[in-house]
Amino acid sequence: MIPPDAKLVFNGVIFDVYQWQQVMFDGSFQTFERLKRPDTMLIIAVQDDKILICEDEQPHRGVKLALLGGRADEGETPLESAKRELLEESGMVAQDWELFKTYVPIAKMEWNIHYFIARNISKIAEPDLDTGGERITLRSVTFDEFIELATQPDFGAGEFAADILRMKIDGTISEFRERLFRS
Amino acid sequence: MIPPDAKLVFNGVIFDVYQWQQVMFDGSFQTFERLKRPDTMLIIAVQDDKILICEDEQPHRGVKLALLGGRADEGETPLESAKRELLEESGMVAQDWELFKTYVPIAKMEWNIHYFIARNISKIAEPDLDTGGERITLRSVTFDEFIELATQPDFGAGEFAADILRMKIDGTISEFRERLFRS
Numbered sequence: 001m002i003p004p005d006a007k008l009v010f011n012g013v014i015f016d017v018y019q020w021q022q023v024m025f026d027g028s029f030q031t032f033e034r035l036k037r038p039d040t041m042l043i044i045a046v047q048d049d050k051i052l053i054c055e056d057e058q059p060h061r062g063v064k065l066a067l068l069g070g071r072a073d074e075g076e077t078p079l080e081s082a083k084r085e086l087l088e089e090s091g092m093v094a095q096d097w098e099l100f101k102t103y104v105p106i107a108k109m110e111w112n113i114h115y116f117i118a119r120n121i122s123k124i125a126e127p128d129l130d131t132g133g134e135r136i137t138l139r140s141v142t143f144d145e146f147i148e149l150a151t152q153p154d155f156g157a158g159e160f161a162a163d164i165l166r167m168k169i170d171g172t173i174s175e176f177r178e179r180l181f182r183s
Numbered sequence: 184m185i186p187p188d189a190k191l192v193f194n195g196v197i198f199d200v201y202q203w204q205q206v207m208f209d210g211s212f213q214t215f216e217r218l219k220r221p222d223t224m225l226i227i228a229v230q231d232d233k234i235l236i237c238e239d240e241q242p243h244r245g246v247k248l249a250l251l252g253g254r255a256d257e258g259e260t261p262l263e264s265a266k267r268e269l270l271e272e273s274g275m276v277a278q279d280w281e282l283f284k285t286y287v288p289i290a291k292m293e294w295n296i297h298y299f300i301a302r303n304i305s306k307i308a309e310p311d312l313d314t315g316g317e318r319i320t321l322r323s324v325t326f327d328e329f330i331e332l333a334t335q336p337d338f339g340a341g342e343f344a345a346d347i348l349r350m351k352i353d354g355t356i357s358e359f360r361e362r363l364f365r366s
């Protein structure tokens with residue numbers, strides 16, 4: 001989406017800004033601008049008959065319920081990143097990983113949100129949190145509670161909520177449940 | 184969301200980047216970064232028993248179906264901006280404007296998408312397009328076609344699609360129809 005000859009004009013803490021000259025329909029040129037940020041991993045962590053989520057508190061905002069997950073580090077694949085985030089935030093590892101879906105929330109930004117399903121999880125360590133930057137409390141919810149949460153505005157990306165709502169409408173939500181809890 | 188003492192560190196064509204020092208839970212500081220971009224207006228333009236949308240072609244991507252609308256200019260209110268966009272793209276004015284809802288798609292960006300309902304529209308001029316930058320062809324769709332389109336991934340913001348899907352589930356979609364077509 002960002003052409004290979006685009007110029008990096010700002011290199012930020014999270015966001016990089018690229019610009020390039022785009023040929024228009026009438027042959028003129030216009031400066032186009034797009035952003036790039038590290039991908040985000042979100043983990044649907046299945047433990048027995050529950051889904052593990054968290055109360056996530058950050059210094060600049062209050063507490064909110066969220067999926068476990070976080071930002072990719074430089075050079076990580078999405079799966080490596082998801083495994084690291086699960087371990088850091090919960091001290092857990094999963095035997096069975098599956099990519100549920102990748103969303104691209106914003107047209108003008110190279111940014112993917114990868115939703116992973118993590119099955120057969122077990123605790124092998126204590127959480128290793130960036131204690132200055134976040135306070136995370138683990139919580140377990142049932143599938144129905146998860147669906148209720150996931151379709152709330154502001155829980156996650158709108159397109160994930162829309163996909164869950166489409167499953168409710170077309171009757172495939174029970175297939176989604178089976179997919180999460182299969183062993 | 185961006186604190187008043189944040190520093191503008193990059194001033195782009197569309198995106199501005201701000202940074203500030205955020206006190207963390209342990210008393211340390213971390214550089215936080217947020218973006219700002221002009222608000223987007225999207226117009227549900229009601230003409231008789233149809234909704235006016237467009238085929239929008241831009242030089243860097245193909246044709247896509249979209250609501251009329253666009254980006255706010257400096258100093259415009261959302262309503263002023265919506266009126267200007269409707270006139271530029273369709274040559275039309277509306278007698279009756281109502282803000283349907285404002286969405287904030289991304290937590291790390293000051294960016295609102297305002298959905299307006301425009302009723303009693305009539306043509307007073309030819310469209311005044313930026314002919315280098317876009318080719319717009321007007322199309323009329325029925326309410327059912329609009330709902331079908333609006334709930335497709337990639338038609339618009341995910342949260343708007345999610346709201347339409349929630350209306351389908353809770354049975355308020357007919358109220359939405361009445362709201363659009365009331366005179």
